[in-house]
């Protein structure tokens with residue numbers, strides 16, 4: 001009897017202690033929120049987690065109206081700040097980049113399941129710096145030009161598949177983006193269905209990585225533990241090994257992986273395992289983002305026939321109707337580059353970017369921001385910053401052009417991209433490409449987290465947009481009564497970190513009689529008449 005009464009007293013004591021600890025924790029959090037930038041009040045333990053909803057960026061934009069461009073949240077004890085306009089992004093991610101360039105440390109997800117080798121979500125540190133340098137040398141500035149012939153070829157193949165089966169346009173965009181990045185990384189010739197399982201597998205890994213940004217208790221798969229890492233590690237190592245063997249036989253195609261193997265072995269910078277993951281992550285980060293931006297382009301063209309008309313007039317003048325566009329036409333097709341910028345601004349496919357985490361205590365105006373704060377950049381809201389885009393809801397490529405039709409930056413002094421869809425991470429001023437790329441390299445010491453694939457992505461989007469607009473009319477589909485179907489502007493599909501428009505019907509038809517022959521003969525010069533990759 002006495003034993004049970006002691007046990008009961010001990011249990012009660014333990015309960016009181018737990019309650020006391022919880023109360024102290026809640027009070028500490030309250031005090032912290034009081035010092036941090038103002039933000040919405042939340043529930044006692046869960047904080048604001050249940051208030052954000054599916055389209056978090058839209059809710060964040062509403063809170064911006066109430067609390068200003070920087071506000072704080074509490075995600076079950078994790079302090080968070082959200083940045084919502086260009087000025088605060090420049091303040092935190094450019095001027096204070098040495099504090100705000102890291103990523104949250106996700107022990108179970110990033111370190112155990114992904115072996116600490118997933119570069120896009122890796123906290124700032126020596127391995128990130130070495131991998132970023134490898135990626136930078138392979139993709140940024142002048143290095144991106146090496147991929148232009150591959151991108152021209154993939155655009156022709158994309159047009160070929162569109163011509164054959166326009167209804168499956170979304171599949172063609174996905175195949176084309178996957179193919180472009182895989183060929184750039186591993187030196188393959190254009191992919192066909194036999195490589196689909198590889199694309200599926202890398203996409204599967206990237207979806208897991210996207211979930212890695214969730215707290216451990218929200219993702220059941222994290223319990224799979226080390227087996228996940230071992231399986232996928234072997235997969236990435238095999239892909240790199242294939243390139244290495246071809247290099248030894250002298251049968252390889254120049255590509256990012258081959259350059260990495262050659263340079264890093266000389267420099268002893270990255271181990272074979274690290275190289276294998278770096279190459280795999282470039283595909284993972286680049287393919288779905290580009291494919292989703294292509295889908296936003298189709299949506300924008302369907303909804304804005306005047307932009308299609310103006311683009312096609314410029315293409316007809318510069319390229320004519322006897323050949324397909326190439327990169328040699330780019331300087332004389334500023335309207336197409338303006339469409340690239342406007343598609344990325346208007347429909348950012350990573351509306352909240354990739355989360356950052358601060359690495360030391362900081363002060364902003366009168367507020368305190370503790371070390372370890374999660375930093376979310378509301379790219380969607382920044383791209384609608386009314387100070388730079390008064391008519392932000394409209395799709396208007398002209399905003400990126402001056403009166404003579406040449407490209408200008410609608411966000412002068414802040415960002416040369418004209419939008420924030422590639423993230424941020426170093427001050428962008430108007431400087432030449434090579435100087436910019438040199439500065440990016442120096443910036444590695446303080447953190448240059450902006451998308452490392454942005455130059456390659458801009459090129460791919462330019463070439464695909466120019467080719468599709470040269471070849472096709474892209475319009476609303478009609479329903480059974482002959483009425484045009486207007487696709488939804490706001491619905492989107494959540495693919496982890498990437499959001500794309502919900503699938504919609506549209507009409508993609510050749511613009512003039514010779515398109516079919518010209519596209520078929522261009523395709524044949526690349527892959528031969530019998531060897532055309534099928535989707």
Ligand code: HEM
Pocket residue numbers: 119120121122132135139181281282283285286287289290293349350353354421422423424425448449450451452453454456457
């Ligand atoms: C339209 C296409 C693309 C979009 C919208 C996009 C967007 C982004 C964004 C928002 C970030 C986070 C930047 C930050 O934290 O500030 C990022 C990072 C990254 N992107 Fe892209 N991206 C695109 C294409 C590509 C391509 C084609 C590649 C590679 C070939 C690539 C490779 C990466 C990598 C490796 C990172 C991580 C960089 C780091 O953490 O240091 N991306 N991208």
